[in-house]
Amino acid sequence: MRVENVDVYYGDFRAVTEVNLEFGLHEITALIGPSGCGKSTLLRSLNRMNDLIDGARVDGEILFHGENIYSKGVDPIEVRRRIGMVFQKPNPFPKSIYDNIAYGPRVTGMKVESMDDLVEESLTRAALWDEVKDKLKQSAIGLSGGQQQRLCIARAISVRPDVILMDEPCASLDPIATMRIEDLMQELREQYTIVIVTHNMQQAARVADRTAFFTAQVSEGTGARTGVLVEYGTTTQIFEDPNDQRTEDYISGRFG
Amino acid sequence: MRVENVDVYYGDFRAVTEVNLEFGLHEITALIGPSGCGKSTLLRSLNRMNDLIDGARVDGEILFHGENIYSKGVDPIEVRRRIGMVFQKPNPFPKSIYDNIAYGPRVTGMKVESMDDLVEESLTRAALWDEVKDKLKQSAIGLSGGQQQRLCIARAISVRPDVILMDEPCASLDPIATMRIEDLMQELREQYTIVIVTHNMQQAARVADRTAFFTAQVSEGTGARTGVLVEYGTTTQIFEDPNDQRTEDYISGRFG
Amino acid sequence: MRTLQDSLAGAPTMPLKTGKAHGERRAGPLIFLIVLWLSLAVAVIFLLTLIVNLLLEGGSRFGMPLFTEYPSSSPDRAGARPAILGSIWVIATTALLTIPLGVAAALHLEEFADKKHWFNRIIELNVQNLAAVPSIVYGLLALAFLALIGVRDKNIVIGGALALSLLILPVIIIATREAIRAVPSEIRDGSLALGATKWQTTWRQVLPASVPGIATGSILALSRALGEAAPLLLLGALVFVSFDPNGLLSGFTTLPIQIFNWTGRPQEGFHELAAAASILLLGLLLLMNGLAIFIRNRYQKRW
Amino acid sequence: MLANTTASDTEATTTASTGGPTTPSGRPPRSSLAGRARPGEAVIKLVLRLAAAVAVLTTIGIVIALLVPAIGFFREVQVFDFLFGDRWAPRFADASFGVIPLVTATLWTTAIALLVAVPLGLGAAIFLSEYARPRVRNTLKPILELLAGIPTVVYGLFALQFIQTTVFREWLRLDTGAFSVLAAGLVMGVMIIPTVASISEDAMSAVPMSLRQGSFALGANRMQTSLRVVFPAALSGVMAAVVLGISRAVGETMIVAIAAGSQARIVTGPLEQGQTMTGFIANAALGDSRVGSLEYDTLYAVGLLLFLITLIVNFISIRLVRRFRQAY
């Protein structure tokens, strides 16, 4: 998956400017940077979730298997099925656990031999099966925060995407739940390409193969703020040997 | 001002347990600690703002000039006049700048020789006079966030309190505005006793004379969480030589 | 760690451009959207038909005489002057009775009442229930009340205003509460922290900030009262009034009642007059609704 | 006015501080924190409380106003005969007081109104909440709400003269008389559309954005998201809207008085005419009933029944609304 010269606008406001990135297959890429620098904005533009926001617009190309997902004739719904997403706050549907998982395959009209098997497989991969296998018919709202987030991951993989985008998936979780999700990411990485936004630098350092550091740049003339990609490289390089002064300041906690 | 054996309850829930503290006159005391440990709760109980929350209740004594502000016959309204408060989000009234400042003296029926002078004095002390002196009749809503917060400070001092409580006064401000407010606190400290809640440890280190570190303790038996005061001392001591392991962990960022 | 080049190799290609029509453009979603459109369209077409119908029928009678003339046995001479004035009297009286009362009740419930106290919970439940009571029941109430205090001629301005006031009081209370609730608690905290009393805070901060919301709600409620006929019918307001109502105890008729009366006449001319008066009434309601929306958009603060 | 009074009360007793604050915590306070009387404040609170109590008084008033004559009525007529009798002829020499005919007409008009208002109202609500951009919503919603503001007399005439006479009889050549519960019900349904639409839209808008995002992110389209995620999540609010629609329909008077007919008979089909409970009250009000006469009491017996029905319906609605408020 490749991001080429991407600008994202909300109406007249340019939230992200000139981003070029390439996400490695079966790797975890972390996007880090201070608040408001456009990490979520960029992430949402990777599976056209931004289409749903009035006035949001993407310039440049986002190539998925070589095909620009913004080119004419591309079905945003198919894009979203192929590029799954997990949100900051767990957002299970107020339905049963089973129906939460079965929802995606049903709405996308996926041909499945046995929905039960698919549900089990998805939950197993999301390391949740053992905890919920006896209460599949119960409402997902009753689960704990960490379980809900794993359910959301299970739900995302139920439609067999290639890529999973995660926007601060652990921000609302306690440390133990966070650890479980991090472990899960490591497992999922075998099969999926993962892009994760995080505020927690330790987390980025722990899980990501590559890290992209963004910051908000204030234009001298107009005072307009926009997000820019400062540096992109392997996580080790970014954390241990950053090329850019701003990266170093941020990593060492001197700013932000 | 002294806090003696104070517990604060919301209904049955004990948000803060057994706090003993003494705020030094003309000193800045910072209350720090992780989210939900009851800092705001304690702060609000210092000027009886908690009275306004249904079910909130304070046990123990809070002595102001030797008088328990919770004892019978004490007028909470007088307490609030004497112990001012500044909030996290700047909350100017949707009135003119002048009326914002004049509001307190008017409602408390303060005898003032010249309201104009009082407004000027308050704004000057809050380091805002120069910026707004030509637009006193304009709506305060038009000011920038930092200016609004200074306006709120000017407003708080317009009724001549002895103590000013500030609950994360810079949380919604940018670094430059934050710096101005911090400078202002240093000046105000000459005349007022200031208690500030902050999440930003650098800020506490920069401005406070004394620091109190709180944390949320989970009861073994019931699993109920409650805020406790871990350690209280001069800022230098707390930051450089904490007595308690939990303080050290928090300060060094290992937890929270 | 693999290199980027390695990891990009061997990417499977499955086209995103499916042969099929796209997600939102497939038959199902399209039909669904059309059905939704139709739901709105039916309502709007209905509204238009009703208006066009009225215009066709009453347009020719819509002129000065409608405003200046008294009712008459001849449609050519008849006008709705007393009905217009009667409506104004009744609605103005209703407004004076209800708005202060409704606002005060709402202030109590929102700002002062201990929400857990049984008394306030009863009031709350009550207000919600009253909002759903059929208007004709308020007519029965006003009728019984006037009979109780011994008023003989029930067809008086204050009687009509009483029935309509009871009818819209809950509506105004609910609208005011919503307006008050929209005032952020920071404003209250700010005022209280300066040593203002609760009432000072309410009077000087909360109330001014919620005036646009209260105005909007009140106007809408009054416009509902303006169009009501059923409760007034019970007070015997179906009368021929050949004079201008001039006080609270004056006899009166209102536009909706006049319309109802005219349609009950044998002469076709009266039916046209009824349509013309309906146009007038509808125009008034449009005006009031428009004003309410204007206030809502213009003055309502986005905190 | 009131605020001024309080302010000056306060002034009289305040000890305004003069200089800057200098007292160290050990010294005695400059001024006591002692409470003081604020009589103005207390009076105002009382006044506000009384204003709120008017709401309760109104209910008590309604109950008494309806109950006293209704008791008079039930002295003459058995409750059983009233509730289950199938002949309603209260004002004739050979009187009988079975309310069933009025109830059947009310049921028909209400059911027809709901058949119109619920699908159309929900359709409009889904469109406004899930499809319309803010600007479209801000134009369409007031237009829709106009429907609720049209005087019911005007609706009644439209139902009678246009829907029943022109559309049903002339255009569609339906086998129906001058009046029908269908015409009245249809028009009443349109009147109720905004009620159903507006409350359901509130309920749907209250469904957190994150649920919609979750659905879209799985590759669902808008229809699927609306129908399978938003709608079920807003269900209790939608139910409340429907229930409120019911109470509006049951209580509506002028439309049915004008267009449904005035013969109290058991209605067995939509093209028949019939007199509803409200229709009876309005029609009887056109004549005159002396206070204390049986005719007068009859009005109130029907009024009481009407009040109880809407009360029950409304309680259900309040409970449902509370459920959807709690959900998030």
Place this chain on the structure above:
Amino acid sequence: ALVLTACGGQPAAGGDSADGGVSGSVVADGSSTVAPLTEAAADFFRDEAPDVNVTVATSGTGGGFAKFCAEETDISNASRPIKDEEITLCEEAGIEYTEIVIANDGLSVVVNPENDFAKCLTVEQLNTIWGPEAEGTVTNWNQVDPSFPDLELALFGAGTDSGTFDYFTDAINGEEGAIRTDYSPSEDDNITVQGVAGDEGAIGFLGLSYVEENPDSMKAVEVDGGAGCVAPTAETVQDGTYSPLGRELFIYVNNASYAEKPQVKSFVDFYVESEAEVAEAALFIGLTEEQKTTAQDELATLG
């Protein structure tokens, strides 16, 4: 509340105003059939005495008498003579009154314009249709006369509070108030008009003015009271051949009001004086010479 009672509901006690013209209010209630007459009179009267407020309510003849005998009204409109029990009521309240015949009317039996078989109905046939025994059994025209087609009956008529109801039941069914109850009774005659216009099998009864004004909606049948078929027209009503449904219309004047309130006196005098114009404007049949003289004599005795 006390104030309301004391004032009796209407403003201005009345009397001669400064400029010599009369002022004050005249309150009339009662028959909806007669109301258009009194309204027309009030309408014309306004040119004479613009300061007099005339209200005309329509509670039906019976309802009007109830108010009249409770001293709530000055004039009671009636489409039948006052009944014994009403006389008692007035006597008990100490009300003295004068009966004045103010116009003539042919109580018309009407059918749908499409109906081409029921051109003339005998009183017996009408009784078959409307009698109390017919309730639930006589539901088809062919039960009235075997030559009539198989067509369902739909019945409309005046409500129980109206004089029309009393008069019709007395004339056709032999006893006041005796009638089948499964018809559509309404105090609003226009419901009858619409009902008859809207149903091929409809039959109804109402005042002649409605028939004349709505020739497209319905047609009057001839009535055979034993002396052959007679259509209701001005002549047949005035000369009494339209029997038994030709009738006189009345106003009842409160003697005390007439004597003490100049505005009531001048209004009633004016009313009787201009009965011909009034009847014409209201689509009724004027008085015969004889009737007019009687009326003027009655007034003269009141002084």
